[in-house]
Amino acid sequence: MKAVIQRVTTAKVTVNDELISSIGRGLCVLVGISQNDTKEDALYLARKLLSVRLFDDETGKRWQKNVKDLQYELLCVSQFTLYNQWKGNKPDFRYAMPGAEANDLYNFLLQQIGQQYSSDKIKNGQFGAMMQVHIQNDGPVTLEIESPKKDTNN
Structure with a gap:
């Protein structure tokens, strides 16, 4: 599981010009789920998302x-495109988890x-x-976090 984290002063998501969600200061997190990810990755x-130190303290000291x-x-924000591979000049998303399964794991992460x-x-x-x-x-x-790779040879 991969996340691209952006420290923001404001962020919002719209669909067809309709506001879905918005936040003030905090983190905008783009979440990619690979076909091998599990609840352990979530x-x-x-x-990690809740513990990374990306903000200044009261004295202005960074991080x-x-x-x-x-x-x-x-x-x-779910974003399957984070698990792309290039096939020439075209992205290939075969390593992203299929929709229904990814939705379940994404909702588990949010929970x-x-x-x-x-x-x-x-x-x-x-x-x-x-x-x-x-x-x-x-x-x-803007930073990236990815869950540790599992040894799939066992």
């Missing part, structure tokens, strides 16, 4: 606080983040929809 990602420390929000933090601070897009994600990146700060 648990890892939930813990000291996480979203929980500051009671900021998270906007999660875990909500349980470990506060469900009212967690927003999300519309799974499987053609979304427009509007962000005001703060910094800009």
Whole structure:
């Protein structure tokens, strides 16, 4: 499971010009799910998203606080395109988890983040929809986290 994390001052998701979700300061998280991901990967990602220190402390010292420390929000957006491979100049998404299965695991991730933090601070897009994600990146700060690779040879 992979996440591209963007520290934001504001972010929102629209579908067909209809507002789906929005947040103030916090993190906009694009979530990709590979065909080999499990609940263990979702648990890892939930813990990591809530503990990464991407914000300044009260004195201005950088990289000291996480979203929980500051009671900021998270906007999660499913994005199967994070698990692409290139076939010439065309993207190939064969390593992304199929839709229904990915939706279940994505919802499990959201549930875990909500349980470990506060469900009212967690927003999300519309799974499987053609979304427009509007962000005001703060910094800009954009980082990637991926769950540890499992040894599939056993």
